[in-house]
Amino acid sequence: MxxxxxxxxxxxxxxxxxxxxxxxxxxxxxxxxxxxxxxxxxxxxxxxxxxxxxxxxxxxxxxxxxxxxxxxxxxxxxxFRDHRFKYSFGGGIRLAQKTNTWLNATYTDDLQETGSTRYITDSRVFQFFEPRLLNIDLFHKHITTAVAIEHQIAPHLLSEAEFAVSNIEPTYSYNYLLNDTSYHSFNITTGIVGFQWSPFSKFEPTPIGMRETKSGFPKFSFQYTKSFKNAFKGDFDFSKFDFKVIEKIGQNPNHYGQITLVTGMAIGDAPLTHLYHAYPNNITKEKILQRFTVAGLNSFETMYFNEFFSDKFATIQFRYFLPPFQISDKLKPQLVLISRYAIGDMDNPERHDNITFSSLKHGFTESGFEFNKLLFGFGLSFTYRYGAYHLPNISDNVAFKFTFNVSF
Structure with a gap:
């Protein structure tokens, strides 16, 4: 007791x-x-x-x-570079306290990275420093009106459903070719249903509903997206299935392994904005030191931005955290071993005009390590690309970057 x-x-x-x-x-x-x-x-x-x-x-x-x-x-x-304001406003009303059920509505005029996937049930993740954001250059503008309902089905099972109408315009030269029509800007009307299941986490009731007090693994996320043609002027008809699982091996908070599996599939007439890019994080520069930026948390460090796009893909990442080196009370650097693999393909690449990319059907592999928290949260990472997409120039397969980790 x-x-x-x-x-x-x-x-x-x-x-x-x-x-x-x-x-x-x-x-x-x-x-x-x-x-x-x-x-x-x-x-x-x-x-x-x-x-x-x-x-x-x-x-x-x-x-x-x-x-x-x-x-x-x-x-x-x-x-300050595109000289444009972006904004969002919205609100919510709580329908049921016990199940933490909220009805929400938002209006957003902003940017989103092309090829990225947003899990609507994901817990809020905050970083003072978002590593990949520094290097991203492929965005699309979107003006989105959305209505959503979030509901705690059970203490371990969170659900959310969203209906959204979006006007989308890529900020880069791109056209989607479909049925003798070329689309640069387009309307997409979607319904999304998402679930997050954390069977081994611990939860406690609070005045605002159930809250996770101890994070347990594995964690599962599933999401289904349906785009409706002709509904609220929607231009395309497609479906997307997305799945993610995170597993942690070991109970020691400073010495453990972590496996992250992510899969996705788009079926139908989906433009590039709503496909998959496998989270690359390497800029196109000739020399290694010119590519010396900051490593992401779950990104492929040797995969160049906009190098691959897929309408079906899977990635698996393994990170093994060794015990920190006890140099002093404040200096405790930690070595992390990393290996990543991605595979994917696209059925109709000819539909995507004015942009060049490759397929992931042969499988992309990279491995390396991070040496984190060397000084004020900063560290270093080294990753090497090998296998089917190994490049002829050895230096083009190498990613040497710094890391940044701060915890409260």
Whole structure:
């Protein structure tokens, strides 16, 4: 039986300050700076990518002091290279407290990376520094109106359904050829149903619903997307099936293995914006040091941006975290061994005009290591590309980058 906690002595000023500081750090670690009624979203402060240059703005969401039944969220950012504002606003109403059921609506005018997949049930992941974002150059504009309902079916099973209408325009020279028609900009109307199952995690009820208190593995995510032609002027008819599982091997938080399997398939008339790119993270430069950027968390470091696209693909990544080297109380670098594999293909590549890419049907392989937290959270990584897509020039197969890891 769990023991009851001792009451906090609010007259103890140092203890109270310590608790407030820990709560603040935890909130910042989740990506928010809290105020009385509104929590500022730190994701929107400063970012950088090749298309927008510096991207900066403000955003946030109302908190439970404002209301436990309603919430409002918004953000506005500006790109200094494309000279364009992007924004989103929306809100939600809680339908049921016990199952944490919310009905949400949003309107968004922003960019999205072409070939990326968004799992609508994914927990919020916040990083002060998003590694891949620095190198991405293939975006499409989208103006999206969406209505969604999120529902906790059971403590271990989260679901969400979304209906969205989007107007999409690639920021690059691209046309989708279908039935003697060439589309540069187009409308897509989608219905999405997603599930996330965490059978070995632990959850506790809170005033705002169930919350995960201990992360257990494996974790499973499944998502089905259906695009409806002619519904709200939708131009294409296609379906997508996406699946992801994350497994952790070992109980020691500093010494374990992690396996991530991701698969996806698009069936029908899907433009490049809604296909798959396998998360590359290598820029096209001649020399190794010219490609010295920052390594991603789950990206292929030797795969060049826009090198491969697929309408069906699978990736598997293995990371093995060795025990940290105890150099001092503050200096504890950690060696991580890495191996990645991707395979995929595309049925109708001729439909995608004004863009050149290859197939992944022969299988892409890379392996290497990271030496993390060498100094102030920074480290180094080395990855080598081999197998069917090994390049003739040896140096083109090498990715030498730095890493950045900060935890709260």
């Amino acid at each position: 769990a023991q009851s906690q001792e009451p906090i002595d609010v007259t103890n000023e140092p203890q109270r300050d310590s608790i407030n500081k820990n709560l603040l750090l935890k909130s910042i670690g989740n990506g928010y700076f809290p105020t009385k009624y509104f929590n500022f979203d730190l994701r929107y402060l400063v970012k950088y990518n090749h298309y927008e240059g510096i991207r900066t703005g403000l955003g946030g969401v109302t908190n439970h002091t404002f209301s436990e039944k309603f919430r409002f969220n918004t953000y506005a950012v500006y790109g």
